Amino acid sequence: MRVNPNYTDTLVNLLNQSQQNQTNALQELSTGRSVSKPSDDPSAEAAMIAANSRFAANDQYTANSDSLTQVLSTADSTLSSAVTILQRAISLGVEGANGTMNQTNLNSIAQEVSGIKDQMLSIANTSYAGQYLFAGTATGTAPYVVDATDSTTIDYVGNDQQNQVQVGTGLSVGANLPGSSIFSQSGANVFTALQSLITALRAGDSSAIATAQAGVSNSLDALNTARVFYGNTVNELTSNESVLSQEKVKIADYQNTLVSCDTATATTDVAQAVYQRNATVAAAAKMNQVSLLDYIK
Numbered sequence: 194m195r196v197n198p199n200y201t202d203t204l205v206n207l208l209n210q211s212q213q214n215q216t217n218a219l220q221e222l223s224t225g226r227s228v229s230k231p232s233d234d235p236s237a238e239a240a241m242i243a244a245n246s247r248f249a250a251n252d253q254y255t256a257n258s259d260s261l262t263q264v265l266s267t268a269d270s271t272l273s274s275a276v277t278i279l280q281r282a283i284s285l286g287v288e289g290a291n292g293t294m295n296q297t298n299l300n301s302i303a304q305e306v307s308g309i310k311d312q313m314l315s316i317a318n319t320s321y322a323g324q325y326l327f328a329g330t331a332t333g334t335a336p337y338v339v340d341a342t343d344s345t346t347i348d349y350v351g352n353d354q355q356n357q358v359q360v361g362t363g364l365s366v367g368a369n370l371p372g373s374s375i376f377s378q379s380g381a382n383v384f385t386a387l388q389s390l391i392t393a394l395r396a397g398d399s400s401a402i403a404t405a406q407a408g409v410s411n412s413l414d415a416l417n418t419a420r421v422f423y424g425n426t427v428n429e430l431t432s433n434e435s436v437l438s439q440e441k442v443k444i445a446d447y448q449n450t451l452v453s454c455d456t457a458t459a460t461t462d463v464a465q466a467v468y469q470r471n472a473t474v475a476a477a478a479k480m481n482q483v484s485l486l487d488y489i490k
Contacts, residue, residue: 248444250362255437258360258430261368265430268326268369269423271319272416275376278316279383279413282309286390286406292399303394310387314339314347317376329371330354336372337384345391347384349377360433366426375419376412383412 285302288294294302318335319326328336328351336351349372356368376383386408393401 244444248441251437251441251444254360254362255434255441257358258434258437261358261360261366262427262430264321264324264326264368265423265427267319267321269420269427271316271326272375272420272423275313275316275383276413276416276420278309278312279409279416282306282387282390282409283406283413286402286409289390289394290399290403290406296397299394299397303391306387306391306394310347310384310391313376313383313387317372325351326369327351327372327375329369329373330356332356337376345388347377349373360430361437364433366429367422370419370422375416378415381408381411381415383409383416386412 285306289299289302314337317327317337320335324332325334325336326332328334331351334350336349337347338350340346340348351372353371353373355371357365358368359365377385386405389408390402390405393405
C-alpha cells in the first residue's frame with residue numbers, strides 16, 4: 194500500500210475547514226444572522242440594501258405625512274375660528290336689518306363688524322412653522338395686505354397654486370388651498386362682504402344691511418366648503434399612514450428572511466463540524482501509526 198506522504202497538509206486543511214464551519218455556525222446562532230458581511234451572501238446583501246432603501250423611503254413618507262397632518266389640522270382649526278366670527282357677523286347683520294335700531298346702535302354694531310374684519314385679516318395671514326398657510330406656494334409672504342390707496346380694501350398678494358407633498362411611492366397630496374379660493378373668491382370675498390356690511394350699517398340702510406348680510410353668508414359657505422378639503426385630506430393621510438405602517442412590517446419581515454439564522458440548520462452544522470473535526474483527528478492518529486515500511490512497498 195502506498196500512502197500519500199503529504200497527508201499531513203490534507204489533514205490540517207480538513208481540521209481548519211471543520212473549525213471554520215463550526216465558527217460560522219456558532220456565529221449565526223449567537224447573532225441570529227446568517228449574513229454578517231457582504232461576502233457571506235452577495236445576492237442577499239444586495240437585496241438587503243434595496244430593502245433598506247425602501248425602509249428609509251417609508252420612514253420619510255411617514256414623516257411627511259405626520260408633518261402635513263399637523264399643517265392641515267392647524268389650517269382647519271384656523272378656518273373654524275373664521276367660521277365662528279363670520280357667524281357672529283351674520284347675527285349682527287340680522288340685528289341691524291330689523292329696522293328697530295337707532296343710528297347710535299347701528300354704529301356700535303358697525304364697530305364690532307369692523308373688529309371682525311380685522312380678526313379675519315389676522316386669520317387669513319396665519320402662519321405655521323414660519324410658512325403662511327393660505328398664500329398658495331408663496332408661503333414666505335403674508336398673503337393679505339391692506340390696499341395702499343384704500344384702507345377699507347384688503348388685497349390678496351399670494352398666488353393661486355397649491356403645494357404638493359409626497360407621502361408614498363407615486364403618491365402626492367395637496368397641502369393647502371390658496372387664500373384666493375377661501376377668503377376672496379369671486380362673488381364670495383369675505384373682506385368685501387364685511388366692508389359692505391360696515392358701510393350699510395353706518396349708513397343706516399336696512400335694505401343694504403340685509404343685502405350685505407347675505408354676502409357675508411355666501412362667504413361663510415365658501416369657508417365651509419374649504420374646510421371639507423382639509424378634513425378629507427387629513428382622512429386620506431390617516432388611511433395612507435396605515436398602509437405605510439403595514440408596508441414597514443412587510444419590509445422588516447423580508448429583511449429578516451434575507452439574513453436571519455436558521456437555528457435548526459446552524460445547530461446541525463455545529464454538530465457536523467465537530468464530528469468532522471473528531472474524525473479528522475482520529476484519522477491523523479491512525480496515520481501516525483503507519484510504519485515506514487508502508488511507504489516503500
